[in-house]
Amino acid sequence: MSLEILLIIAFGGALLTYLLGKTSEKIRDFLAVVISLSLVAFVACLYSKSLEKTFYFGFFGLGLVLRLNMFSWLFAITIAVVGALSIIFSLSYIRAREKTDFYFLMMLLVNAAMLGIVLAGDLVSFYIFWEIMSWSAFLLISYNRGPALAAGMKYIIMSIIGSVSFLVGMLSLYVSFGTLNITQIAPVITSASSGYILFILIAFSIAFGIKNAVLPFHTWLPDAHSEAPAPFSAVLSGILIKMGTYGFLLILYVIVGLKLFLSLGSGIFSFHSVLCFLGAVTIIIPTFIAMLQTDAKRLLAWSTVGQAGYIILAIAFGTNLALAGGIFHFFNHALFKALLFLAIGAVEFRTQTRDLDSLGGLAKKMPIVFIATLVGVCALIGVPLTSGFVSKWLIYKTLILEASPFLAFFALAGTWGTILYSYKLIHNVFLGQLPEKYKDIRKSPFSMQLPMIVLSLAILVFGILPGIPLKVINAIGISFGFESLNVTLWGIASETGTLNTINIFSAVVVAALLIWVLFRLSAKSVPVAQDDSYAAGAHTPVDKYNYTAEFYNPLYRMIKPFLRDVIDEFYYWIGSSMQTLSDRVRRVYAGDVGYYVMYIILFLAFLIFVQLKWKPW
Numbered sequence: 001m002s003l004e005i006l007l008i009i010a011f012g013g014a015l016l017t018y019l020l021g022k023t024s025e026k027i028r029d030f031l032a033v034v035i036s037l038s039l040v041a042f043v044a045c046l047y048s049k050s051l052e053k054t055f056y057f058g059f060f061g062l063g064l065v066l067r068l069n070m071f072s073w074l075f076a077i078t079i080a081v082v083g084a085l086s087i088i089f090s091l092s093y094i095r096a097r098e099k100t101d102f103y104f105l106m107m108l109l110v111n112a113a114m115l116g117i118v119l120a121g122d123l124v125s126f127y128i129f130w131e132i133m134s135w136s137a138f139l140l141i142s143y144n145r146g147p148a149l150a151a152g153m154k155y156i157i158m159s160i161i162g163s164v165s166f167l168v169g170m171l172s173l174y175v176s177f178g179t180l181n182i183t184q185i186a187p188v189i190t191s192a193s194s195g196y197i198l199f200i201l202i203a204f205s206i207a208f209g210i211k212n213a214v215l216p217f218h219t220w221l222p223d224a225h226s227e228a229p230a231p232f233s234a235v236l237s238g239i240l241i242k243m244g245t246y247g248f249l250l251i252l253y254v255i256v257g258l259k260l261f262l263s264l265g266s267g268i269f270s271f272h273s274v275l276c277f278l279g280a281v282t283i284i285i286p287t288f289i290a291m292l293q294t295d296a297k298r299l300l301a302w303s304t305v306g307q308a309g310y311i312i313l314a315i316a317f318g319t320n321l322a323l324a325g326g327i328f329h330f331f332n333h334a335l336f337k338a339l340l341f342l343a344i345g346a347v348e349f350r351t352q353t354r355d356l357d358s359l360g361g362l363a364k365k366m367p368i369v370f371i372a373t374l375v376g377v378c379a380l381i382g383v384p385l386t387s388g389f390v391s392k393w394l395i396y397k398t399l400i401l402e403a404s405p406f407l408a409f410f411a412l413a414g415t416w417g418t419i420l421y422s423y424k425l426i427h428n429v430f431l432g433q434l435p436e437k438y439k440d441i442r443k444s445p446f447s448m449q450l451p452m453i454v455l456s457l458a459i460l461v462f463g464i465l466p467g468i469p470l471k472v473i474n475a476i477g478i479s480f481g482f483e484s485l486n487v488t489l490w491g492i493a494s495e496t497g498t499l500n501t502i503n504i505f506s507a508v509v510v511a512a513l514l515i516w517v518l519f520r521l522s523a524k525s526v527p528v529a530q531d532d533s534y535a536a537g538a539h540t541p542v543d544k545y546n547y548t549a550e551f552y553n554p555l556y557r558m559i560k561p562f563l564r565d566v567i568d569e570f571y572y573w574i575g576s577s578m579q580t581l582s583d584r585v586r587r588v589y590a591g592d593v594g595y596y597v598m599y600i601i602l603f604l605a606f607l608i609f610v611q612l613k614w615k616p617w
Helices: 003-021 025-045 070-093 100-119 123-141 147-177 182-191 194-212 220-227 230-240 242-256 258-263 271-290 296-317 320-351 367-381 387-401 405-430 446-464 467-479 501-521 553-562 566-586 593-613
Strands: 051-059 062-068 486-488 491-494
Touching: 003 025, 003 051, 003 062, 003 100, 025 070, 025 100, 062 070, 062 100, 062 123, 062 182, 070 100, 070 230, 070 242, 070 320, 070 446, 070 467, 100 123, 100 230, 100 242, 123 147, 123 230, 147 182, 147 194, 147 220, 182 242, 194 242, 194 258, 194 271, 194 296, 220 230, 220 296, 230 242, 230 296, 230 320, 242 258, 242 296, 242 320, 258 271, 271 296, 271 405, 296 320, 296 387, 296 405, 320 367, 320 387, 320 405, 320 446, 320 467, 320 491, 367 387, 367 405, 367 446, 387 405, 387 446, 446 467, 446 501, 467 486, 467 491
Parallel strands: none
Antiparallel strands: 051 062, 486 491
C-alpha cells in the first residue's frame, strides 16, 4: 500500500464521516471507527518497509515528498492506535454533546495531520501538515466554549509563534542550500558554519519546544488539557505534543546529525548540555506543581509537562542508551497518559466533576476504570512490570553511568514527586469513603472500558516483554549513527548489567502472593458512617469525606505567593503591553480626513527639514 493512499483514507475519511453524520449518527460513528481502525491496520502492514516518493511536483518549484522508515513508522503506529482508541471512547462520551459531527471531523483530521507530519519527506509537507494539526487542535480545545475559548486562544497564539519560527528556519535552509528535501539537506548542512547550524537549531527548537511544552514554552498546556474534551486530552497529551519530540529527533539526528549536534559548543555551554538542563528543569518544576492540583485533568496536565522533560533530557543526552530510553519513554507516555486521561474522562462522565476533594470510594463502583488508572499510575511512576519502568531504568542508568549526578538527581526527584501526586490521584478518586450522592453510580459504558483495557494490556505486555518495542527503537538508533544495543525479548544486556524482566516478574508474583496471604489472614474491615473519618483533629468539609480534602490549605496559603508562574505572567505582560501600544497607535486612525491631511503636511515638513539640514553642499 502506498503512503498517498494512506493519507487519502485518513483525510478523505474525516470529510466523509462529517458529511454522512448529517444523515445518520450511527453511520457516522461506525465509519469513524472503521476509518481509524483501518489506519491502524494499514500502518501495521508497513512495518520494516522503507519508502520515499514525490507525490506532487510543482509546489513553487519544489517537490512534496512522502517517506517511511522505522523512525516514522514507530510514531505513525502510535498515532494510529491512540487515535483509534480515542475515537472508540468518544462514541459514548460525546453522544449527548452539540456539534458531534464537527467533533469527529476534527478528531479524525488531527490524527490524519499527525500521520502526515511523520510521513513527510520534505519540510514544506511537514509545515503544511503541522499547520493543519495546530488549527484542528485549536478547534478541539475550544470545543466546550466558555473558558475553553481562552485556553484555545492561548494555545494557538503560542503555536503561531512556533510556526513563524519554523518558517524562518525552513526559508533559511532553502536560501542556503536550494532544497527542502530532508534527505538532501542532511549531507550538505555539514558544510555550514557552526554559528549558522546553531541558528537553525534554535529556530526549530522554539517551534518544537512550544509543541512539546518544554519550559519556558509550557504555559498553554495546563489550560488546554483542563478544557479540552477527555478523548482529545488523551490524544493531546499522548501523541500531539510528541510531534515536538518527533521534530527534535528529526532536526537533531536526521538533518543536523549526531556528530555535528554533539560538537556544537563545549562543556556546559554546548547545545546538547543546555537542552539537557532545560529537560531537567522541565521535569522538576511541573512535577511538584502537579502535587498541589485539585482538578484531576489539571494534575495530569502538569504531569505531562514533567514527563516531557524526561524525553527531552534523554534524547538530548546523545548516547545510544539515552536515546533508547527517550524514544521508549515517548512510546510509554503515549500509552499511560492516554489511559489516565480516558480513565478520568470516564469518571467525569459519570460524576460530572473532576474535583479530587469531592470524589472518593469509586473503586467498587467503577472497577475497570480503577484498575486501568492503577496500571497507568504504576507506569507513570515506573513500577516494575510496566513499560514505564523500562524506559525510566534506561534513562537512570545512562545518567549514572555517564557520571551526571546533577541530572540524575533531577530525574529521581521527579519520580519522587510523581509518586506523591499519583497517590493523591488514586486515593482521592477511588479509595476512602464513597460520597452518598454517588452510591447509585453506574459503571462506564463498554465503549469507554474497551480502550482502557487495551492500553492497560499494552503497558503490561511491553513491561514484561520490552524487547518488542526496543527492537524497533534499536533500529532507529542505528539509523541515527549509534552502535547497536544488545536487545533481547526480556530487556537489554550490557557490560554493566542486564535488564531481565522475567526475573522481576517472578519476584513480583511471589511478593504479590505473600501480600495476598497477609491480607486474607488480617482482620476484616468494618463499615462506618460517612462522617466517621479520622482527620487528625482537622475539620472535614461537608460532602468531602477524604481525609486529604483541603489538607494542604494552611501550607498552600503560606507558599501561595511563591507559586506564581512568572513565565506565564511574563507572556501576559507582553500581551497587555502590545494591546496598550496598539490602542495608542489606533488613535492615529481617527477617521477624520483633516487629521490625515495634517499627518501628510507634518511628514512633508519633516522631509523638507531633513533636506535643508543635511544638504550635500
